[in-house]
Amino acid sequence: MTSIDVTQLTKDYGDRRAVDGLTFSVRPGKVTGFLGPNGAGKSTTMRLVLGLDRPTSGTATIGGRAYAEIDEPLRHVGALLDAQAAMGSRTGRDHLRILAATARIPARRVDDVLEQAGIASAAGRRIRTYSLGMRQRLGIAAALLGDPAVLMLDEPSNGLDPEGIIWIRQLVRELADEGRAVLVSSHLMSETASFADHLVVLGRGRLLADTAMREFIDAWTTPRVRLRTTEADRLRALLTARGLHPAEGEDGRWTVEGARVEDIGPLAAEEGIPILELAGEEPSLEHAYLALTADEAEYTTARPAAAAQEA
Numbered sequence: 443m444t445s446i447d448v449t450q451l452t453k454d455y456g457d458r459r460a461v462d463g464l465t466f467s468v469r470p471g472k473v474t475g476f477l478g479p480n481g482a483g484k485s486t487t488m489r490l491v492l493g494l495d496r497p498t499s500g501t502a503t504i505g506g507r508a509y510a511e512i513d514e515p516l517r518h519v520g521a522l523l524d525a526q527a528a529m530g531s532r533t534g535r536d537h538l539r540i541l542a543a544t545a546r547i548p549a550r551r552v553d554d555v556l557e558q559a560g561i562a563s564a565a566g567r568r569i570r571t572y573s574l575g576m577r578q579r580l581g582i583a584a585a586l587l588g589d590p591a592v593l594m595l596d597e598p599s600n601g602l603d604p605e606g607i608i609w610i611r612q613l614v615r616e617l618a619d620e621g622r623a624v625l626v627s628s629h630l631m632s633e634t635a636s637f638a639d640h641l642v643v644l645g646r647g648r649l650l651a652d653t654a655m656r657e658f659i660d661a662w663t664t665p666r667v668r669l670r671t672t673e674a675d676r677l678r679a680l681l682t683a684r685g686l687h688p689a690e691g692e693d694g695r696w697t698v699e700g701a702r703v704e705d706i707g708p709l710a711a712e713e714g715i716p717i718l719e720l721a722g723e724e725p726s727l728e729h730a731y732l733a734l735t736a737d738e739a740e741y742t743t744a745r746p747a748a749a750a751q752e753a
């Protein structure tokens with residue numbers, strides 16, 4: 443069972459600290475979502491794990507060894523960093539054959555991963571004729587080539603069509619279910635929520651959260667209930683007496699922050715207050731993420747947390 447272990451990892455570019463004393467692990471059998479605002483240090487961390495850059499201090503290891511010390515690393519670690527960087531004059535198949543040859547991976551794996559990535563029919567075409575999504579699929583095929591125990595995918599659904607996005611969601615889940623350690627960075631919260639079990643969140647190079655998805659959402663959001671009643675005054679008095687603050691919306695619906703349907707339904711029934719509608723709002727990863735990172739975004743427009751809560 444192989445994991446990625448990052449310990450006190452720091453990287454300075456001149457006087458800019460891109461990664462700041464990071465410690466976390468990516469465990470086998472799980473999809474770990476890697477989140478953070480633009481410039482938070484996600485790509486730099488992945489590059490350091492892959493030995494593409496040298497840390498200023500600290501370590502990043504895969505199965506206890508630095509990437510540079512791993513023999514035939516493609517057989518142990520698959521990575522998708524910049525899918526657009528593949529050589530444009532080669533065909534997709536040749537690109538993968540060359541990669542396979544460098545790691546003594548059998549050539550038949552090339553056709554397997556082309557098939558798995560859904561680009562077998564384009565394998566003989568030059569990469570420069572590929573669409574953004576096809577290049578992305580080729581990059582994922584390359585990451586899978588060595589059947590690695592560890593995968594690191596930077597924004598894998600970039601440029602993929604809706605069918606491709608569903609495919610990548612299923613793929614990362616399958617890879618984790620097979621016991622692999624899978625780290626996936628993304629800016630798409632609903633997508634991350636659909637496949638990640640665990641989250642590592644960065645802000646300005648620092649670790650903001652390293653926690654199970656469910657715990658993260660529960661810690662950074664409050665439950666909310668929407669309801670409609672014919673006896674608003676009585677219900678308001680009842681809820682206010684219990685320390686809740688119901689707020690009336692323009693459409694005649696009431697919102698109660700910090701409450702669940704299980705709190706309100708029985709209470710209203712006990713008092714004989716008719717309820718016409720009662721629904722809990724499931725807090726989303728997006729709400730939780732924006733609440734956590736509100737003050738951490740280096741490049742930001744409005745106040746995202748406030749905007750999202752109002753939406």
Ligand SMILES: Nc1ncnc2c1ncn2[C@@H]1O[C@H](COP(=O)(O)OP(=O)(O)OP(=O)(O)O)[C@@H](O)[C@H]1O
Nearest residue numbers: 455458459460478479480481482483484485486487
């Ligand atoms: N080669 C480099 N030289 C100088 N600064 C760099 C270099 N690479 C990254 N940085 C800086 O390090 C910080 C972290 O960048 P990084 O690309 O790791 O963030 P990120 O979380 O991947 O962002 P995004 O979500 O926008 O991809 C940024 O401030 C960036 O400008």
